[in-house]
Amino acid sequence: MDRDSGPRVPEQRARATPNTTTNTAMDSTTGDIASGTRKSAPGPVSVADSAPEETTPTPGTELRFGVLGPVRAWRGGEPLPSGSPQQRALLAALLLREGRTATAGELIDAIWGESAPSQALAAVRTYASRLRKVLSPGVLVSESGGYALHTGPDALDLSVAQELSAAAEKERTAGNRQQARVLINKALGLWDGEPLASVPGPYAETERARLDEWRLQLVETRLDIDLELGRHAEAVSELTALTAAHPLRERLRELLMLALYRSGRQAEALAVYADTRRLLADELGVDPRPELARLQHRILQADAELARPVEETAPVVTFTRPAQLPATVPDFTGRELFVRELGRRLASAEGSVMAVSALAGIGGVGKTTLAVHVAHAARPRFPDGQLYVDLQGAGARFAEPEAVLGSFLRALGTPDSAIPDSLDERSALYRSALDGRRVLVLLDNARDAAQVRPLLPGTEGCAALVTSRVRMVDLEGAHLVDLDVMSPEEALQLFTRIVGEERVSSEREAALDVVAAVLDLPPHETEDLLESLVDTSLVESAAPGRYRYHDLVRLYARACADRDEQPPTGIDLALFRLLDFYLATAARVYTIERPGDRLKDHLEPTEYEGLVFTDRHEAQDWLYAEADCLLACARQAAGGARLRVAVDLLWAAQDLAESGANSKSYETAARSALAAAREAGDARTEGRARTSMTNVHLVAGRYEEADEEARQAAALAESVQDPAPVYWSDNDRGIIALGQGRFKDAEAHLLKAMEGSRADGNRPGEASALCNLSRIQHSLGRTSRAIALAEQGVQVYDSIGHTLRLSNARFALGIALTHAGRHKEALEQLAQALEGFETNRQRLWEGTTHFRIAQAHLAARRAASAAQHAEQALAIGCIGGDRTRANVLITLGKALENLGQADRARVCWREALALHEESGAAEAEEVRELLDAPLSAA
Incomplete structure (x- = not known):
C-alpha cells in the first residue's frame, strides 16, 4: 500500500500519562477478529482523576470500543450505554485521539463547531461525568484542563485495522501477497456500516470522510493484490459494483479494465475506457489520467505482459505451493545413467527456458518409478511446488486436458470461480499462474503430445517430466529418453532389496521368475x-x-x-457386483437428497444394499468423490448383460450432470449407454437412457435435441408401460417448450407430468410440475397465479424435507415475485435458493440463481447490484449453456447502461446477439432493438 496515497493514520497511540501506575497485561489473542466475533480487550489502567491509585483489574472488566460503524463500547461481551448523540460525539473524539488529551475547547468545537450553545462547557462536563460512570475507573481522566481516554492496547477497532493494514503492507513488500490479502480482508471485516454512524458534529463529519476514504483505499489495495494473484474473474464482479458507486474514481476503472482484459473480455475493457472518458468530459471537463490512457493503449496493442500476474519476489506462501508427487520407492535400484541424465536436464531449468524431458517405454518398464524418483531428488530446485497427474493415456478413457488444468489451477490457489471454461483460457491462466515461479510438473502416463502441450508450464524456471508408452517426437523441444527393461542383474538387485538377501541366496532361480495372483474372497x-x-x-x-x-x-x-477365465464369468461377475454396489449406493444418495421421490422404486433391483450414510453431506461426499469411477463403470458396463443396471445408475446419479464439474463425463457415459440400448433393441432401457440424455441437453441449453430425446423417451416408455420416464419426459418437455416460448405446449406437458406424478404417488414430481407451471403463468402475465403455484411447490417440498428441490421451488417463486414487482420478497426467496444450491454443490444452479437475483435487482432499479450478480453468473456458469449466458449478458448490459456505461453495455449486447443468432433463439430480436436504440449516458 502506498503510504503517501492515503490519509494520515497515527502509527502509535499515546501511552498512559505519568499518573498511570499500573498497566494490565495484553491478551495475545485480541487481534483475532476475522470471524466478526471480536475478543475482549485487556483490562484498562485504573487511575483516579485527582491522584494516582493502584488498583487490581477484576475479571470481566475488559473494555473495547468501536468507531468503524456506530460508536459503541463493551465490557467483555456486554454492550455499554453510550448515551445521547452528543455524548457519543465526545466519546468518538476522545477515542480518535488515541490517548492524547483534548481540551474542553477542542471538544466543544468537535461536537458543535460554530453552533456551540452557551452552556457547551457544562454540557461537556456532564457528558464526561456520565461516561466516567459507565466506563471502568481510571479510563476517562481529567488532565490539563481537558480529558483523555486511557484504554488497553487494541481496544479500539480502528487501531486493530491499522495494525492489520501495516502488517499486510510488510507481507506484500516481502512478496507474500496471499497473506497480505488475508490481512487486508481482516481489516475490512472490522467495518460495520458507516463509520461514526449518526454521530453529529464537524469533527465526526471530517473523520467519517477520512475513514471512508481509507477503507476504499484498502479495498483498492486488496483488489490490486487479487489481480496480481490471478483472481481477475472474481474481481470483475466487485469492481463493476464499485465503479458504479464511485464513478469518478479512475483507479477503480483502471483495475476493472485490467480485470476484464485478463478475463478474455478485451472489448469490454476498451469500452470501460470509452465510458470513463465520456463521463469525465461531461462531469469535470477533463481527460482520463495518463495511467488510464496508457492502459488503454496497451490493451489495444495486446500487450502480453498485461495478461500475467505480477512476479512474486519471494517464495509463495506454503498453502499455495503444491506438493503432489507420489511417494518415491524406497527400494529404487539401478537406472543410474538415466537418473544422472534427467537430473542434469532438470537442473538446466533454472535461469533458462523451460526444460522438458519425455520418457518412453513399454508398460511396466518402470517409467513412473524412475520419473518419481528423479522428481523427488530435484525438489530443492523447484521450491514453488511440484504438480503431478496420471493422464491415463494407456486406457480407453484418457484424462481431458481441461479437467487436468482445472485441478492444477486449484492446487496453485486459483478459486473455482476464477477458472475459465475453455481449454485455451485455462491453459493461458495456468501459464500466467506459473510465471515467475519454479515449479516441476510430472505428467505421467501420457497418451500423446496433443494431450501434453496444454499442460506444459511454458516459462523459464519451470520444468516438466513426461512419461508415455510412445516416443513424443512431435513434442517440440523435448529431451527424449528411451527406457528399456532392467537387466537381469538390476532386477535381481531390486528383488533382493525387497525380500532379503538370505531368501534370494537360497532361491535364486525362483526369484528371477516371480509376477502375482489376485484372489476372489468373500x-x-x-x-x-x-x-x-x-x-x-x-x-x-x-x-x-x-x-x-x-x-x-x-x-x-x-x-x-x-x-x-474361460468363459470369462469371473470378470462379468466382478463388474456386476461393482455395478450393483454403485446403483444401490447412488440410489441411497438420491433418496436422502430427495425424500418422497419414487425413483428408487422404479430402478433395477440389486443384490447389494450399498453404503449407509449418516446424513446428506456424507452422502454427497461419497457421490462426488466416486463420480469418476462411477461414471467409468457405467460406461464400461453399457455394452454388457447388465446394461439396464448401468442405465439406471446414470438416472440415479443425475446430480452429476448438473454439477458442472462432472457434466462432460456424465454426457460421455450417457451417450455410450444410449448407443448400447439402441443396439440391444431394449425399448425400456432405451427410454430411460434417452431420459438421461434429455437432461444432458437441457443443462447445455440444446433445446431442440432435448425435446427430441424426451419425445422418444416418453414413446418408448409408454410402449412398455414404464410410467416414471413418461412423466419425467413430460416435465422436461414442458421446461423445453417454456424456454422456447411455446407456452400452450408447455402447459399441456406439465399438466400431464403432474397427473403422472400423482398417479405414481411421487409428490416431488408433482411439486416440480407446479413450479414449472408457475413460470408459464408469469410468462403469460398471470403473476398472481404464478405466485400461488410456486408457493404450493414450496409447501410440498418443505413438508417432505426435500432440501435440494426446495431450492428450485424458491427459485421459481423468486422469479414470480420479481415479475409481480415484489422485489424484496423475491430477493429473499432467491437468496435462500442460492444457499440451498451452494449447500448441495449444484454449481451451475448457483450461477443461474445469481442471474435471477441480478434481474430482481434490475427490476428494483438497483443497477449496481444487478451488474455485480450478473458478473458472478458469468464467472460461475449457468444451466442452459450459451443460451442462458446470452440472457445474462443482456441483463448485465441493461444494468451497465443504467450506470452510464453505455459503451460496455453495447459490447455485452453484441456478444449476446452472436450467441442467440447462433442458436436461433427468439431473444435475438430483443438484443437487436437494444443495439438499435440511441446511445444512452444515463
Whole structure:
C-alpha cells in the first residue's frame, strides 16, 4: 500500500500519562477478529482523576470500543450505554485521539463547531461525568484542563485495522501477497456500516470522510493484490459494483479494465475506457489520467505482459505451493545413467527456458518409478511446488486436458470461480499462474503430445517430466529418453532389496521368475485383502477407505483374467457386483437428497444394499468423490448383460450432470449407454437412457435435441408401460417448450407430468410440475397465479424435507415475485435458493440463481447490484449453456447502461446477439432493438 496515497493514520497511540501506575497485561489473542466475533480487550489502567491509585483489574472488566460503524463500547461481551448523540460525539473524539488529551475547547468545537450553545462547557462536563460512570475507573481522566481516554492496547477497532493494514503492507513488500490479502480482508471485516454512524458534529463529519476514504483505499489495495494473484474473474464482479458507486474514481476503472482484459473480455475493457472518458468530459471537463490512457493503449496493442500476474519476489506462501508427487520407492535400484541424465536436464531449468524431458517405454518398464524418483531428488530446485497427474493415456478413457488444468489451477490457489471454461483460457491462466515461479510438473502416463502441450508450464524456471508408452517426437523441444527393461542383474538387485538377501541366496532361480495372483474372497474379507495388497505394493491407498491400482497391475490382472477365465464369468461377475454396489449406493444418495421421490422404486433391483450414510453431506461426499469411477463403470458396463443396471445408475446419479464439474463425463457415459440400448433393441432401457440424455441437453441449453430425446423417451416408455420416464419426459418437455416460448405446449406437458406424478404417488414430481407451471403463468402475465403455484411447490417440498428441490421451488417463486414487482420478497426467496444450491454443490444452479437475483435487482432499479450478480453468473456458469449466458449478458448490459456505461453495455449486447443468432433463439430480436436504440449516458 502506498503510504503517501492515503490519509494520515497515527502509527502509535499515546501511552498512559505519568499518573498511570499500573498497566494490565495484553491478551495475545485480541487481534483475532476475522470471524466478526471480536475478543475482549485487556483490562484498562485504573487511575483516579485527582491522584494516582493502584488498583487490581477484576475479571470481566475488559473494555473495547468501536468507531468503524456506530460508536459503541463493551465490557467483555456486554454492550455499554453510550448515551445521547452528543455524548457519543465526545466519546468518538476522545477515542480518535488515541490517548492524547483534548481540551474542553477542542471538544466543544468537535461536537458543535460554530453552533456551540452557551452552556457547551457544562454540557461537556456532564457528558464526561456520565461516561466516567459507565466506563471502568481510571479510563476517562481529567488532565490539563481537558480529558483523555486511557484504554488497553487494541481496544479500539480502528487501531486493530491499522495494525492489520501495516502488517499486510510488510507481507506484500516481502512478496507474500496471499497473506497480505488475508490481512487486508481482516481489516475490512472490522467495518460495520458507516463509520461514526449518526454521530453529529464537524469533527465526526471530517473523520467519517477520512475513514471512508481509507477503507476504499484498502479495498483498492486488496483488489490490486487479487489481480496480481490471478483472481481477475472474481474481481470483475466487485469492481463493476464499485465503479458504479464511485464513478469518478479512475483507479477503480483502471483495475476493472485490467480485470476484464485478463478475463478474455478485451472489448469490454476498451469500452470501460470509452465510458470513463465520456463521463469525465461531461462531469469535470477533463481527460482520463495518463495511467488510464496508457492502459488503454496497451490493451489495444495486446500487450502480453498485461495478461500475467505480477512476479512474486519471494517464495509463495506454503498453502499455495503444491506438493503432489507420489511417494518415491524406497527400494529404487539401478537406472543410474538415466537418473544422472534427467537430473542434469532438470537442473538446466533454472535461469533458462523451460526444460522438458519425455520418457518412453513399454508398460511396466518402470517409467513412473524412475520419473518419481528423479522428481523427488530435484525438489530443492523447484521450491514453488511440484504438480503431478496420471493422464491415463494407456486406457480407453484418457484424462481431458481441461479437467487436468482445472485441478492444477486449484492446487496453485486459483478459486473455482476464477477458472475459465475453455481449454485455451485455462491453459493461458495456468501459464500466467506459473510465471515467475519454479515449479516441476510430472505428467505421467501420457497418451500423446496433443494431450501434453496444454499442460506444459511454458516459462523459464519451470520444468516438466513426461512419461508415455510412445516416443513424443512431435513434442517440440523435448529431451527424449528411451527406457528399456532392467537387466537381469538390476532386477535381481531390486528383488533382493525387497525380500532379503538370505531368501534370494537360497532361491535364486525362483526369484528371477516371480509376477502375482489376485484372489476372489468373500466380502467380509475384502478390507483385509486390500490392506495386504497395500502392504505388498500391488494396491495404493489413496485415502482412508479408498484404494487404487497402478495401471500396470490393472492391465496385468486383466490379462490374467482374460487368459484364465474361460468363459470369462469371473470378470462379468466382478463388474456386476461393482455395478450393483454403485446403483444401490447412488440410489441411497438420491433418496436422502430427495425424500418422497419414487425413483428408487422404479430402478433395477440389486443384490447389494450399498453404503449407509449418516446424513446428506456424507452422502454427497461419497457421490462426488466416486463420480469418476462411477461414471467409468457405467460406461464400461453399457455394452454388457447388465446394461439396464448401468442405465439406471446414470438416472440415479443425475446430480452429476448438473454439477458442472462432472457434466462432460456424465454426457460421455450417457451417450455410450444410449448407443448400447439402441443396439440391444431394449425399448425400456432405451427410454430411460434417452431420459438421461434429455437432461444432458437441457443443462447445455440444446433445446431442440432435448425435446427430441424426451419425445422418444416418453414413446418408448409408454410402449412398455414404464410410467416414471413418461412423466419425467413430460416435465422436461414442458421446461423445453417454456424456454422456447411455446407456452400452450408447455402447459399441456406439465399438466400431464403432474397427473403422472400423482398417479405414481411421487409428490416431488408433482411439486416440480407446479413450479414449472408457475413460470408459464408469469410468462403469460398471470403473476398472481404464478405466485400461488410456486408457493404450493414450496409447501410440498418443505413438508417432505426435500432440501435440494426446495431450492428450485424458491427459485421459481423468486422469479414470480420479481415479475409481480415484489422485489424484496423475491430477493429473499432467491437468496435462500442460492444457499440451498451452494449447500448441495449444484454449481451451475448457483450461477443461474445469481442471474435471477441480478434481474430482481434490475427490476428494483438497483443497477449496481444487478451488474455485480450478473458478473458472478458469468464467472460461475449457468444451466442452459450459451443460451442462458446470452440472457445474462443482456441483463448485465441493461444494468451497465443504467450506470452510464453505455459503451460496455453495447459490447455485452453484441456478444449476446452472436450467441442467440447462433442458436436461433427468439431473444435475438430483443438484443437487436437494444443495439438499435440511441446511445444512452444515463
